[in-house]
Amino acid sequence: MRRGSRWGVGHEAPGSRSPLLPPPLPGHTGCPWPGATGCQAPPSRRLWPSPSAAPPPGRRGRAVPGLCRARRLSPSAAMASLLPRGAAAARRRLLLRPAPLAPGPVRAASQALSAALVRRAGLVGGRWVETAAAFPVQDPASGEELGRVSDCGAAEARAAVRAAHEAGAERSARLRRWYELMMENKEELARIITAENGKPLREAQGEITYSASFLEWFAEEARRIYGDVIPASAKDRRVLVLKQPVGVAAIITPWNFPSAMITRKVGAALAAGCTVVVKPAEDTPLSALALGELANQAGIPAGVYNVVPCSRQQTAAVGEVLCTDPLVSKISFTGSTATGKILLKHAAGTVKRVSMELGGHAPFIVFDSANVDRAVAGALASKYRNSGQTCVCTNRFLVQKGIHDEFVEKFAKAIDKELHVGNGFDAKTTQGPLINEKAVEKVEKHIKDAVSQGASVVTGGKRHSLGKNFFEPTLLTNVTTKMLCTQEETFGPLAPSLFQSSAIVLTDFSSCICVCTTGYFYSQDPAQIWRVAEQLEVGMVGVNEGIISSAECPFGGVKESGLGREGSKYGIDEYLEIKYVCFGGL
Numbered sequence: 001m002r003r004g005s006r007w008g009v010g011h012e013a014p015g016s017r018s019p020l021l022p023p024p025l026p027g028h029t030g031c032p033w034p035g036a037t038g039c040q041a042p043p044s045r046r047l048w049p050s051p052s053a054a055p056p057p058g059r060r061g062r063a064v065p066g067l068c069r070a071r072r073l074s075p076s077a078a079m080a081s082l083l084p085r086g087a088a089a090a091r092r093r094l095l096l097r098p099a100p101l102a103p104g105p106v107r108a109a110s111q112a113l114s115a116a117l118v119r120r121a122g123l124v125g126g127r128w129v130e131t132a133a134a135f136p137v138q139d140p141a142s143g144e145e146l147g148r149v150s151d152c153g154a155a156e157a158r159a160a161v162r163a164a165h166e167a168g169a170e171r172s173a174r175l176r177r178w179y180e181l182m183m184e185n186k187e188e189l190a191r192i193i194t195a196e197n198g199k200p201l202r203e204a205q206g207e208i209t210y211s212a213s214f215l216e217w218f219a220e221e222a223r224r225i226y227g228d229v230i231p232a233s234a235k236d237r238r239v240l241v242l243k244q245p246v247g248v249a250a251i252i253t254p255w256n257f258p259s260a261m262i263t264r265k266v267g268a269a270l271a272a273g274c275t276v277v278v279k280p281a282e283d284t285p286l287s288a289l290a291l292g293e294l295a296n297q298a299g300i301p302a303g304v305y306n307v308v309p310c311s312r313q314q315t316a317a318v319g320e321v322l323c324t325d326p327l328v329s330k331i332s333f334t335g336s337t338a339t340g341k342i343l344l345k346h347a348a349g350t351v352k353r354v355s356m357e358l359g360g361h362a363p364f365i366v367f368d369s370a371n372v373d374r375a376v377a378g379a380l381a382s383k384y385r386n387s388g389q390t391c392v393c394t395n396r397f398l399v400q401k402g403i404h405d406e407f408v409e410k411f412a413k414a415i416d417k418e419l420h421v422g423n424g425f426d427a428k429t430t431q432g433p434l435i436n437e438k439a440v441e442k443v444e445k446h447i448k449d450a451v452s453q454g455a456s457v458v459t460g461g462k463r464h465s466l467g468k469n470f471f472e473p474t475l476l477t478n479v480t481t482k483m484l485c486t487q488e489e490t491f492g493p494l495a496p497s498l499f500q501s502s503a504i505v506l507t508d509f510s511s512c513i514c515v516c517t518t519g520y521f522y523s524q525d526p527a528q529i530w531r532v533a534e535q536l537e538v539g540m541v542g543v544n545e546g547i548i549s550s551a552e553c554p555f556g557g558v559k560e561s562g563l564g565r566e567g568s569k570y571g572i573d574e575y576l577e578i579k580y581v582c583f584g585g586l
Helices: 075-081 087-091 154-166 172-184 186-197 201-224 260-272 285-297 312-324 337-348 372-388 401-418 437-452 503-510 526-535 568-575
Strands: 106-108 111-113 122-124 127-129 134-138 145-150 228-230 238-245 248-252 275-279 305-307 328-334 353-357 362-366 394-400 456-459 474-477 494-500 518-522 540-543 576-583
Touching: 111 186, 122 154, 122 285, 145 285, 154 248, 154 275, 154 305, 154 312, 172 186, 172 201, 172 260, 172 285, 186 201, 186 285, 201 260, 201 568, 248 260, 248 312, 260 275, 260 285, 260 328, 260 568, 275 312, 285 305, 312 328, 312 337, 328 337, 328 568, 337 353, 362 372, 362 401, 372 394, 372 401, 372 494, 372 518, 394 401, 401 456, 401 474, 401 494, 437 456, 437 474, 437 494, 526 540, 568 576
Parallel strands: 248 275, 248 328, 275 305, 328 353, 362 394, 362 518, 394 494, 474 494, 518 540
Antiparallel strands: 106 111, 122 127, 122 305, 134 145, 228 238, 238 576, 456 474
16 A cells, blocks of 8 residues: 655645646646645745655644645644644644535524535545535435535546545544544534434434444554564564555445444544545435544544545446455445445455445344343334334344234334334434335335235334325234245334244244344343354344444344444454564574
8 A cells, every 4th residue: 555645645746736626826836735746836935845844843733745835824823723733723724625515504404504514525635526516415304405415426436546545544643533523513413414314313413422432442443453473483583463454445335324334434444544435325425524524623634534425326437436446455335235246246356355234134033031021122222213224123023922912012002102203303203204215115015015915004004294204113913924024124114023932933034034234132041042142143143132233342244244344343354454474584
């Protein structure tokens, strides 16, 4: 992996200028301000004369080699702006042009979003890059347009890859500062999520806390990337093992956790010393761009964190660039199994490192020995978080016959009592809209198929009166394994309940699906708990728990649910290469 100077990153050769950069100032030919080395102005007109120059003694901030004085503040103000000692100082940094704001006031269900973190342009090499075309971002609750975002294509994706390839990453301290800025801006980041994703504001606030925890965790893990010394078989040799960053990582993320799915990947990548190009989902690009604004404020070097938002029409072209460009060494993707297989085929051409978190289809087993009240509480949390739109949401309930009727009765009462459908900005809302009408149609399809084959609707079962993207939390009973809702991931607020008389049959059925990220089960029998936890063919198991994700625990699935692990001390290994060094002739 080629690195730029520690103090200035992503420099261009003298005399060259990227079309993504602003034009040079009069009298400063070849100066692609800011931060490049092509300025032909006399050295006296620059802050530092050469790319290799270090900052003045006593200054701990990043120098900007070859930066022209023409557009800077007074010398003292300019030097102060290079030290990220707070949000106000960070906004005055000379490393970036003023970030383009979203056009006009951005609103979501009569809730105006502050312009402080809302951006409409891509982030490439530390610069906000606007494109001729733009695509709309809509509030799924009201259908209102929140704004239009630059529709990046293959050219911008390639530029981002090259910027990342030429950049160098500073690690622990910068990640820690990024985490602090996320927590300082928690409320506004949460409002952005609710606006573009629709999830309840309280849930969005929880996502920001969860999202920031990965930056905090990996800021600490960056200090603990240990190599090894192996006793050699020959007396005149020493054997060393080094761990080195793989290089540029392409990060492709979904809409259901528009912040956390980025930091869980990017935190590990940057801690390992990699640089990243993020391609967020077209439904929720604003969160990724807001994180980019905070990364700039935190002092993350230009080119280390790049964002290329794009429309659905440009997604295939951008994805192909990220998967085939030889400068990209690693692909990390969260999304559907079908899309993951396509990306794997693209990545195979250059044999890239790949980690993938794919479809879920999680079983939730309730054995006769379970505490029914605890099982109901766990079922409610596991199934209906984010309106059922997570890869670890329960997709099928498998309840032992002796406890089935009691469980279904209490579960239905809890749904009716605890869940409230509404706009995510309403304080009492626990169930926001689905991301779009296509998602609603899939839920309707699964319910119609199940009812046509004999299933019964216990509660819910239809669209909510609030709007086309709202759906009632639904519970079905008398479900069989021939129904679509037990064979496909619904990704919506639908809970199908099956019952069996045999605990063995329940366990076997829960493991017979090829897509399996998570499994949950409730039991108070210690022997049964150990036996089932080991037998379930899933990547994660929740025993008497309905929500199990955290930064310190490894997240990932098996079989067609994915490759690799994210979070925990194992997550950073996905971005490291092991190099063996044999030192002979001693």
